[in-house]
Amino acid sequence: MSKIGLFFGSDDGNTEFIAARIAKRLGEDQVDILDIADVTQLDFLDYDKLILGIPTWDFGQIQSDWEEFWDDIEAVDFSGKTVAFVGLGDQFGYGEFFLDAMGLLHDVVIKTADRIVGYWPTGGYDYDASKAEVSGEALFVGLALDEDQQAELTSDRLNQWCQQIHAEFELASPLNEITD
Numbered sequence: 001m002s003k004i005g006l007f008f009g010s011d012d013g014n015t016e017f018i019a020a021r022i023a024k025r026l027g028e029d030q031v032d033i034l035d036i037a038d039v040t041q042l043d044f045l046d047y048d049k050l051i052l053g054i055p056t057w058d059f060g061q062i063q064s065d066w067e068e069f070w071d072d073i074e075a076v077d078f079s080g081k082t083v084a085f086v087g088l089g090d091q092f093g094y095g096e097f098f099l100d101a102m103g104l105l106h107d108v109v110i111k112t113a114d115r116i117v118g119y120w121p122t123g124g125y126d127y128d129a130s131k132a133e134v135s136g137e138a139l140f141v142g143l144a145l146d147e148d149q150q151a152e153l154t155s156d157r158l159n160q161w162c163q164q165i166h167a168e169f170e171l172a173s174p175l176n177e178i179t180d
């Protein structure tokens with residue numbers, strides 16, 4: 001029960017690759033990576049610490065495999081669990097809808113989750129609107145990554161965010177700082 005469950009959906013592979021890069025930092029033996037296309041609600045029972053990775057597609061829409069799982073995710077009981085989010089998007093190409101899917105997923109999970117961690121500053125991004133913003137605060141609901149426009153910043157952002165959630169998840173295992 002002490003392992004982290006990292007659930008992701010990915011159309012083009014970017015979020016899948018990010019999942020692997022997070023696991024490298026937190027320890028590959030500490031993280032189970034699960035494709036949302038292959039899981040059932042029961043898989044969520046195995047973890048009390050979760051990272052949910054979701055890209056936004058098609059003008060503010062949820063990635064297709066997450067979309068197919070949406071009724072199930074609404075039925076998952078996250079009580080007793082600590083949850084963090086990672087969102088991927090394109091701030092210049094889709095600046096009116098930047099990371100919207102991460103915000104929509106957060107809105108579902110927060111209804112039952114005990115604790116959300118991994119909030120992340122909105123500074124350093126250039127976009128018009130996002131459903132992933134925490135209302136009234138200069139924060140996203142989770143780590144914001146942009147492999148289309150700011151891929152060169154991803155490695156440092158991952159190191160910083162993993163350090164943050166290593167503390168927030170209260171992990172005893174060592175944290176690996178990696179340049180990748």
Ligand SMILES: Cc1cc2nc3c(=O)[nH]c(=O)nc-3n(C[C@H](O)[C@H](O)[C@H](O)COP(=O)(O)O)c2cc1C
Nearest residue numbers: 010011012013014015055058059060089090094099
């Ligand atoms: C057709 C298309 C639509 C997209 N729509 C959005 C969007 O509405 N908001 C956003 O932030 N990013 C959008 N993106 C960017 C993707 O979220 C981004 O490329 C992401 O890294 C894809 O992740 P994946 O490879 O894991 O599916 C879009 C990309 C494409 C090609």
